[in-house]
Amino acid sequence: MNTTKHYGPYGGQYVAETLMGPLNELAAAYLEAKKDPEFQREFTALLKDYVGRESPITVCNRLSAKLGGATIVLKREDLNHTGAHKVNNTIGQALLAKRMGKKRLIAETGAGMHGVATATVAALLGMPCEVYMGAIDVKRQSPNVERMKMLGATVHSIEEGSATLKDAMNEALRDWVTNCDDTFYVIGTAAGPYPYPEMVKDFQSVIGKEARRQCLEKFGRLPDQAIACVGGGSNAIGLFAGFMDDADVKLVGVEAAGKGIATGEHAASINGGRLGVLHGAKTMLLQTADGNVIDTYSVSAGLDYPGVGPEHCHLHDTGRAEYSSITDDEAIAAFDDLCRYEGIIPALESSHALAEAIKRAPSLPKDTILLVCLSGRGDKDLENILAYKKSRSTIQNI
Numbered sequence: 001m002n003t004t005k006h007y008g009p010y011g012g013q014y015v016a017e018t019l020m021g022p023l024n025e026l027a028a029a030y031l032e033a034k035k036d037p038e039f040q041r042e043f044t045a046l047l048k049d050y051v052g053r054e055s056p057i058t059v060c061n062r063l064s065a066k067l068g069g070a071t072i073v074l075k076r077e078d079l080n081h082t083g084a085h086k087v088n089n090t091i092g093q094a095l096l097a098k099r100m101g102k103k104r105l106i107a108e109t110g111a112g113m114h115g116v117a118t119a120t121v122a123a124l125l126g127m128p129c130e131v132y133m134g135a136i137d138v139k140r141q142s143p144n145v146e147r148m149k150m151l152g153a154t155v156h157s158i159e160e161g162s163a164t165l166k167d168a169m170n171e172a173l174r175d176w177v178t179n180c181d182d183t184f185y186v187i188g189t190a191a192g193p194y195p196y197p198e199m200v201k202d203f204q205s206v207i208g209k210e211a212r213r214q215c216l217e218k219f220g221r222l223p224d225q226a227i228a229c230v231g232g233g234s235n236a237i238g239l240f241a242g243f244m245d246d247a248d249v250k251l252v253g254v255e256a257a258g259k260g261i262a263t264g265e266h267a268a269s270i271n272g273g274r275l276g277v278l279h280g281a282k283t284m285l286l287q288t289a290d291g292n293v294i295d296t297y298s299v300s301a302g303l304d305y306p307g308v309g310p311e312h313c314h315l316h317d318t319g320r321a322e323y324s325s326i327t328d329d330e331a332i333a334a335f336d337d338l339c340r341y342e343g344i345i346p347a348l349e350s351s352h353a354l355a356e357a358i359k360r361a362p363s364l365p366k367d368t369i370l371l372v373c374l375s376g377r378g379d380k381d382l383e384n385i386l387a388y389k390k391s392r393s394t395i396q397n398i
């Protein structure tokens, strides 16, 4: 196997023999598109005219002053059309699908955000779209199911296994094996078999490239740390991509510690998982002693991927990036802070990255710049947050 398909011991293509052909076809088409100025022009034009890029960077003046240390700066992916970074990737993959002559898009989704982002670009490009979603998630995330339907997509509710994201991924792969001639499988994070981790990183690297240029323009220098939350790792690898060669910029990924890593109820694959194979790649993942994939837990539904992109595992091993974790309580506190001090309602996922910056800021000098990827907006989370706060106040009143 070609060594570029791996990140250290991670990555690769651990799929059924029948999928090797489609994966090779995809990799060849992608490498060609990557070099084609016309493809890049089309991609960039949609990011500008449809998504509304570039997204600004925002200095958190009041929040930073309150913390009394480093300056926190946000990269505003929450201002994208559809309210998060995911659309950068689905536009790229859908354009590639069209270029390859594929007629139909399929996707897996957990919290439903990737399903919505795929349904969105399917409508934009006039392609039918079918989304696989675990039956439990369909129930938990009904507003996103309605959004997908509104956008014209078909949602398949999966009853198998634990009826969550990992079962939806298996179903999507099964569909792809059967229909690969006319079907493109849109993966929602920087994971899955090669070439997906590389492709998704490239499409999301617009985050880091823009932020790097914007920091140079605004501050005359690079940030000291670039911090992003890690579910499967696409917004983080997109941010990191802009600074990978800048050895002085610390890269920090933040996993969801849920109720605490020690409780076992979390979504921290690097900090709390073990090496295994998931979604066609070797990676760190949450599993039982005998290798069964465990469902994740986090107050933020979008950090629900039970594995993590293979490049993150490698960046962790080599020390180029560090990976911390933030609990539900810490993320909610950071969410409140950003609302009250900056007038920005962040996604709960992004609140994990923000919480890490809030932890670090007080002990750092004022001229230290902490660049945080605000991967999405929090309107989608309001109900969750209210329910969470209600349950906490009940516990505290006992």
Ligand SMILES: *Cc1c(COP(=O)(O)O)cnc(C)c1O
Binding pocket: 084, 085, 086, 113, 114, 188, 189, 190, 229, 230, 231, 232, 233, 234, 235, 236, 302, 303, 347, 349, 350, 375, 376, 377
């Ligand atoms: C899906 C999602 C994430 C997590 O996905 P990554 O691939 O790790 O980026 C983070 N933030 C938001 C707003 C999301 O919707």
